[in-house]
Amino acid sequence: MLRLEGVTAGYGHTVILEGVDLSLPPGGLLAVLGRNGVGKSTLMKTIVGQTRLRQGDIRFGSETISGQPSYRRSRMGIGYVPQTRDVFPSLTVEENLRIAARPGKWTIERVFELFPNLSARRGNKGTEISGGEQQMLSIGRALMGNPSLLLLDEPMEGLAPVIVEQLLEAFHALRRDGDLALILVEQYVNLALNFSPTTIVLDRGRVVFSGDSERLRNDQVLMADLIGAGGQSKARH
Amino acid sequence: MTDRSTAAILLLPPDGVSGTRKALSMSLWLAALAIPTLVPGYTPLANQMVVMILFALSLDLLVGFTGIVTLGHAALFGTGAYTAGILALRLTNDPLITALCGMAAAALVGLVTGSCMLRTKGLAFLVLSLAAAFMLHELANMASSVTGGDDGLQGVSFSPLLGVFEFDFRGHTAFYYSLACLFAAFLLVRRVVNSPFGWSLRGIRENDGRMRAIGCPIYARRLAAYVMSSALAGLAGALQAQTTQFVALNSLSLELSGDVLIMLILGGSGRLYGAFVGVPLFMFAQDLLAKEDPANWYLGQGLILMVMTLFVPGGVLGLVERLRRNLGRGGRR
Numbered sequence: 071m072l073r074l075e076g077v078t079a080g081y082g083h084t085v086i087l088e089g090v091d092l093s094l095p096p097g098g099l100l101a102v103l104g105r106n107g108v109g110k111s112t113l114m115k116t117i118v119g120q121t122r123l124r125q126g127d128i129r130f131g132s133e134t135i136s137g138q139p140s141y142r143r144s145r146m147g148i149g150y151v152p153q154t155r156d157v158f159p160s161l162t163v164e165e166n167l168r169i170a171a172r173p174g175k176w177t178i179e180r181v182f183e184l185f186p187n188l189s190a191r192r193g194n195k196g197t198e199i200s201g202g203e204q205q206m207l208s209i210g211r212a213l214m215g216n217p218s219l220l221l222l223d224e225p226m227e228g229l230a231p232v233i234v235e236q237l238l239e240a241f242h243a244l245r246r247d248g249d250l251a252l253i254l255v256e257q258y259v260n261l262a263l264n265f266s267p268t269t270i271v272l273d274r275g276r277v278v279f280s281g282d283s284e285r286l287r288n289d290q291v292l293m294a295d296l297i298g299a300g301g302q303s304k305a306r307h
Numbered sequence: 308m309t310d311r312s313t314a315a316i317l318l319l320p321p322d323g324v325s326g327t328r329k330a331l332s333m334s335l336w337l338a339a340l341a342i343p344t345l346v347p348g349y350t351p352l353a354n355q356m357v358v359m360i361l362f363a364l365s366l367d368l369l370v371g372f373t374g375i376v377t378l379g380h381a382a383l384f385g386t387g388a389y390t391a392g393i394l395a396l397r398l399t400n401d402p403l404i405t406a407l408c409g410m411a412a413a414a415l416v417g418l419v420t421g422s423c424m425l426r427t428k429g430l431a432f433l434v435l436s437l438a439a440a441f442m443l444h445e446l447a448n449m450a451s452s453v454t455g456g457d458d459g460l461q462g463v464s465f466s467p468l469l470g471v472f473e474f475d476f477r478g479h480t481a482f483y484y485s486l487a488c489l490f491a492a493f494l495l496v497r498r499v500v501n502s503p504f505g506w507s508l509r510g511i512r513e514n515d516g517r518m519r520a521i522g523c524p525i526y527a528r529r530l531a532a533y534v535m536s537s538a539l540a541g542l543a544g545a546l547q548a549q550t551t552q553f554v555a556l557n558s559l560s561l562e563l564s565g566d567v568l569i570m571l572i573l574g575g576s577g578r579l580y581g582a583f584v585g586v587p588l589f590m591f592a593q594d595l596l597a598k599e600d601p602a603n604w605y606l607g608q609g610l611i612l613m614v615m616t617l618f619v620p621g622g623v624l625g626l627v628e629r630l631r632r633n634l635g636r637g638g639r640r
Contacts, residue, residue, distance in 0.1 A: 118520055144522030156517040158510045160577075169506045170521040215522055 071096040071251055072117070072219055077126035079116040085124065086112040088275045096218065097248050101262035101283060102255045104272035105298055110255045111153055113272065114221045117253075118150045119143050130219070145172070149217030153224045153255075155208040157196035164192040166207055167214050174216025181210040184240050202233030209240070219251045220244070226258055234261075241265060259297055263287045271296045335583065339486055343479045351478040356586050357485040358546045361492055363571045363582035365539035370568070371577030372500050373532045374512030375425075378433055378564050379440030382420075383413040383537040385447065385559030387544025392460040392554040393453060400465045402474075402484065406545040413541020414534050416443070421533035425526060437561065444559040460554035474550070481550035488546055492539050497579060499535070508532055512577075573615055575622030584623045 072094040080086040086109045094100050102110050115121045117128060119140035128136050135143050144150070158166055167178050167188075182189035185206040191199050199207065205225055212220060222241075226234045238261070244250055245265075256262035263269060263283040271279035271286070279286065279296050286293055339357075343350045362384055369375040387409035394405045424435040447454045454460055467473045472480045499505050507528055510518045515525050548554045557563060566589070574585025592611060596604035619626045 120516065120520070140516075140519040141522050141524050144520055150520050152517070152520070156514050158506075158513050158517070160509050160513060161506055165506045168503055169510055169523075171503070172522065211521060 071098065071131060072253075073127075073129040074117070075127045075129075077116060077128060078124045079112065079121045079126075080124065081112075081121055086121070086275050087116060089126070090116075090272075090275070090277055092270055092277065092280065094219070094251050094253065096251060098251045099245060099266040099268065100251075100253045101266035101269040102253060102272065103259060103262060103269060103297055106257075108272045109275040110272055111223050112275075114150065114152075114223045114253070114255060117143075117221060118148055144215060144217075147216070147218040149212035149215050149220040151205075151208050151212045151220070151222045151225060153227060155204045157199075157204045157207050157211075159195060159197040161196055162193050163188055163196070163199065163203075163207055166196055167210055170211045170214040172215050176213045176216045178214065181213055184213075184243060185210055185236075187236075200233075202229050202236070205229060205233070205237065206240075209237075217250070219253070221253045221255075223255045224257060225254075226256065226261070238265075259293070260287070332580075335580075336490065343477070343482055347477060347479075350482050352590075354478055354482040354485050354550050356590055357482065357489050358543050358550065359567065359570065359586045359590070360582045361485070361489045361546065362540055362543035363567050363574070363586055364489070364492060364496055364579075365536045365543060366567055366571050367576055367579065367582055368496055368499070368508075368532055368536040368539070370571060371581065372505065372512065373508045373529060375428075375529060375533065376433060376568075377436040378561065378568070379420075379436035379438075380536075380540055380567060381559055381561070381563035382436075382440040382443040383417055383540035384544040384547070384563065384567075385443065385554075386413045386416045387541030388548040388554045388558045389447060389454055389460065389544075390541070391545035391548040392463045395463050395465055395548070396460070402465045402468050402549050405465070406488070406542060406549065409545030409548070410538045410541045413544065414538040417534045417537025417540075418530070421530050421537070425529050425533060440559065440561060440564060444556065444561075447556060447559055454556075455554070457556055459556060460548075463548060463552045463554065465549050465552070474552075478550070485546050485550060488542060492542065493579070496539070500579065504528070504531075509577075569612060571622075573612075573622055575624030575626075578622075578624045581622055581624050588623065 072092075074090055074092045077090040078085060078088050090113065092100070102113060104110050112121055116123060119135070119138060123136055126136075127134055130143070130146055130148065133146070135146065138146070158169070161169065164178065167181055171178070182192070187203050188206055188210060191203060196204070196207070209222070209225065225237055229237070241252070241254070244252065252266075254262055254266060263286060267283055268281065269279070269283040269286055270277050273296065279292075286296075339353075342353045346353075362380075366377075366380050369377060369380075390412040391405040391409040394400075394408055399405065420439045424432055424439065427435060448456055451457070465474060468480055468484055472484075474480050500508070507518060507523050510523065511525055511528060519525055544558060547558065570585040570589040571581055572585070573588050574581035574583065593604070593608065596607040600607065615622070621628065
């Protein structure tokens with residue numbers, strides 16, 4: 071479904087990712103781990119077309135999307151939930167969702183089913199809801215585009231444990247659905263390793279580990295070496 | 308829905324808008340209808356205001372809802388005015404046909420200039436909008452055999468509206484005609500800004516990168532909004548030509564572009580009714596200041612604008628909203 075081959079990308083003259091390879095089958099799950107500032111978010115932005123691709127190729131389905139603008143990639147089926155959430159403040163919750171609607175099985179009713187909190191707040195403006203609800207809204211908005219691949223960039227960042235539980239439940243529901251591929255960038259290492267059977271670890275813009283999550287989880291020395299104490303301290307679930 | 312008359316449905320704001328706002332909205336339109344009866348001497352001035360409100364409303368679609376700030380909007384107003392005027396002199400003087408042609412011509416100019424200018428944004432767009440307006444102004448000046456040049460387009464007259472209503476000297480036909488056009492334009496703009504297309508325009512204004520990431524073709528949407536706004540500005544220009552029976556070179560000027568932007572800012576952009584508040588406020592203030600000090604009235608106007616920009620950044624409607632919110636908070640405490 072998604073294949074990156076030798077991707078080197080960054081912003082302007084600055085190179086952040088160097089020679090990144092990864093592949094994800096339809097309906098597959100992938101966790102992306104690494105210390106702060108190693109290029110995890112840049113990897114997500116590169117897949118959706120928000121960085122400057124210097125070398126390499128990105129294929130989605132049977133097509134190369136390297137030269138495609140961001141909005142076309144979204145229309146081809148790549149949904150993206152950014153770290154910053156980017157809820158539109160002047161629109162209501164319902165408008166924020168409907169603005170992204172494309173035909174498919176994800177309808178507003180289904181999003182409200184997944185996130186009942188949003189249904190109760192459907193008339194509130196984007197700024198008149200809590201941080202957790204904004205995160206749900208950002209995920210719901212990405213789902214309204216009926217993607218076949220969903221990129222989640224640190225969705226648990228700064229959220230209360232009870233909200234993290236709700237989001238995790240929603241991610242498991244998405245996973246059970248089976249036909250949506252997910253890439254999860256996460257600082258909470260154990261949470262990510264438990265969620266996804268495969269993991270890549272980035273360090274200074276390069277993939278330094280790619281393989282089974284279980285292998286990484288069972289090798290504390292390797293994990294400490296790749297992710298460091300910071301990763302361990304954020305271990306959760 | 309069945310218990311509401313068609314007129315009420317048209318007049319009322321969309322669902323979700325408070326009862327007070329609905330009542331205010333309806334009374335505003337009903338009060339406007341009564342102007343020629345209540346203050347007949349002010350009907351021509353009221354007509355001028357209605358035309359300018361339509362012009363400011365067209366700008367609101369760009370500035371307030373899409374986040375496109377332009378200093379060349381008069382180019383589109385002037386295009387509509389000259390198209391209606393030239394057609395009336397040379398081909399047909401039917402008000403509706405010339406108004407439609409004025410709209411179409413302005414939309415075409417908007418499409419051509421917008422296609423180039425909207426590839427940029429911010430300061431670059433502002434400069435390009437100025438350049439396009441200067442070029443059109445100069446073209447109209449150069450083509451004096453068609454446009455009348457600096458003397459303006461004189462001797463323009465229009466046939467009775469719908470073959471029945473003469474444009475009388477009291478200005479009643481002109482006023483009701485302009486008001487009907489404004490009402491239709493208002494309904495259209497309200498419908499647009501409350502549709503998924505309108506939400507996407509607001510999304511573009513707030514975060515165009517995010518809109519791209521959810522699959523929105525930014526350039527196409529901005530261009531569509533620009534062409535729609537151009538057509539409405541063209542309609543305002545055509546109405547100006549029809550109701551004053553004259554087209555001045557000033558209708559393409561930077562001064563007019565600046566004035567309409569100030570009117571919108573005074574009233575509050577991005578609120579639909581901002582134009583309805585800002586235009587009368589600006590025109591009354593201008594009238595009063597000019598009476599007080601005919602030589603230096605721009606000084607007073609500048610001062611008012613500075614105070615408004617520094618202390619009331621959301622315009623009059625923004626201030627009202629803030630006060631209402633504060634009162635609501637106070638009441639809850």
